[in-house]
Amino acid sequence: MKFSVCIDSVFKGLDSIAALDQVKACGYTAFEFWMWQSRDLEALSKKAASLGLSCAGFCTKNFFLNDPSRRVEFLEGLKESVAAAKIMGAKFLITQSGEDTGARRDFQHKAIVEGLKEADAILKGTGVTLLLEPLNRKVDHKGTYLESSDEGFEILDEAGSENARLLFDTYHQQISEGDVIRRACANINKIAHIHAAGNPGRNELDRGELDYNRVFKALENAGYKGYAGLEYFPVEDPAAGLKKFLAGYK
Numbered sequence: 001m002k003f004s005v006c007i008d009s010v011f012k013g014l015d016s017i018a019a020l021d022q023v024k025a026c027g028y029t030a031f032e033f034w035m036w037q038s039r040d041l042e043a044l045s046k047k048a049a050s051l052g053l054s055c056a057g058f059c060t061k062n063f064f065l066n067d068p069s070r071r072v073e074f075l076e077g078l079k080e081s082v083a084a085a086k087i088m089g090a091k092f093l094i095t096q097s098g099e100d101t102g103a104r105r106d107f108q109h110k111a112i113v114e115g116l117k118e119a120d121a122i123l124k125g126t127g128v129t130l131l132l133e134p135l136n137r138k139v140d141h142k143g144t145y146l147e148s149s150d151e152g153f154e155i156l157d158e159a160g161s162e163n164a165r166l167l168f169d170t171y172h173q174q175i176s177e178g179d180v181i182r183r184a185c186a187n188i189n190k191i192a193h194i195h196a197a198g199n200p201g202r203n204e205l206d207r208g209e210l211d212y213n214r215v216f217k218a219l220e221n222a223g224y225k226g227y228a229g230l231e232y233f234p235v236e237d238p239a240a241g242l243k244k245f246l247a248g249y250k
Contacts, residue, residue, distance in 0.1 A: 001219070001220055001228050001249070002030065002226075002228070003030065003227065003229075003230055003246070004028070004030040004031060004032045004057075004227040004230065005030070005229075005230050005242065006031070006032050006033065006034075006230060007020070007023065007033050008034045009231050009232055010231075010232065010234060010238050016033065016039055017043065017044065017047050019031070020048055020053060021051070022239055022242075023051075023242075024052070024053060025239065026243050026246070027242075027243065028053075028242065029052065030053060030055070030227060031054075031056065032058060032229050032231075033058045034059050035059055036058050036061075036081065037061065041084055041087045042087060044088065045087055048088070048089075054089070055088040056090065056092060056227045057085070057090045057092030057093060058085075058090060058093070058094065059081075059093070059094045059095065060074075060077060060078055060081045060093050061077030061078070062074055062077045063095055063096040063098045064115075065096075065097050065098055065116070066100075066101060066109075066111050066112050066145045066146070067101050067108075067111065068111045068114065068115075071111075071114075071115055074115060074119075075115075075119065078093070078095075078122050079122055081093050082122060082123065082128050085128045086126070091127060092129050092130075092131050093128055093131065094167055095131065095133070096132070096135060096146070097112055097132070097134075097144060097146035098145055099143045099145065100143055100144065100145040101145070105145075112145075113155055113159045116132070116155070117161065119163075120159075120162070120163050120164070123161075123163035126163075129163055130163060130165075131165055131166065131193050132155065132167065133172075133195075134146045134151070134152045134166075134172060135147060135169070136171075136175040137176070138175050139175055139200075140202070147172070149166065149173050149183055150183070153166060153187050156190050165191060165192035165193070166187070166191050167191075167192070168183075168187075169194070169195035169196075169231070170194065170197075170210065170212075170215060171198075171202055171208075171232075172195070174199045174208075174210060181215055184219060185219065188222040188223050189223075191226070192226055193226050193229060194226065194227065194229060195228075195231045196212060196228050196231065197232035197233075198232060201235075202232055204234055204235060204236065204241050205232065205245060206244075206248070207235065213248075213250050216249070230242070
């Protein structure tokens with residue numbers, strides 16, 4: 001398994017440039033972050049190149065897929081985000097369904113499908129894949145629409161886009177659904193990125209109930225070849241925790 005460090009969570013509060021130095025020093029070759037708008041992408045890209053680091057991805061400008069009244073805004077933001085991805089050399093953009101609008105679930109479900117279909121025209125030929133990420137409602141994102149990976153896979157099937165896949169966040173899905181290994185492996189061709197954190201707490205991977213050595217090996221055996229993004233909030237020293245995880249991964 002190859003790993004990507006989420007600098008916004010693992011190195012929360014640290015300048016992005018300094019965070020890349022830490023990622024490199026800890027023995028990792030890739031990083032990711034959340035929002036791009038407030039960053040100097042040219043400087044960040046130059047720094048990453050100097051360290052031999054790859055940018056695995058980051059988030060789209062906004063999250064309105066389930067709200068057709070904001071479709072144009074989402075698509076315009078996606079165009080800007082694709083341009084940002086080009087600067088960073090990133091192949092993935094992470095998006096979410098958006099907050100539950102209060103409309104019927106079938107209406108919001110259909111809106112996401114239609115939004116992905118329209119997004120396909122923007123993504124086609126760019127080399128950038130849009131990742132739809134379900135989030136848990138129980139602990140962290142009480143107002144979000146999409147929390148089920150099963151529904152996420154259905155949405156992707158209905159959209160039929162070659163340029164959209166699921167981001168399977170093992171932390172969120174362990175809370176929302178459980179049965180992480182079976183769910184992910186059964187749909188491995190629809191998954192292009194993984195996120196991981198210990199549950200409960202969203203801390204280091206070895207502080208939770210999942211055996212991540214087994215989870216990652218199962219995904220690899222099922223044919224997964226993408227990154228596992230380490231998106232957690234450390235309890236111990238961030239650098240020490242990253243080094244310990246890498247040394248202990250079998």
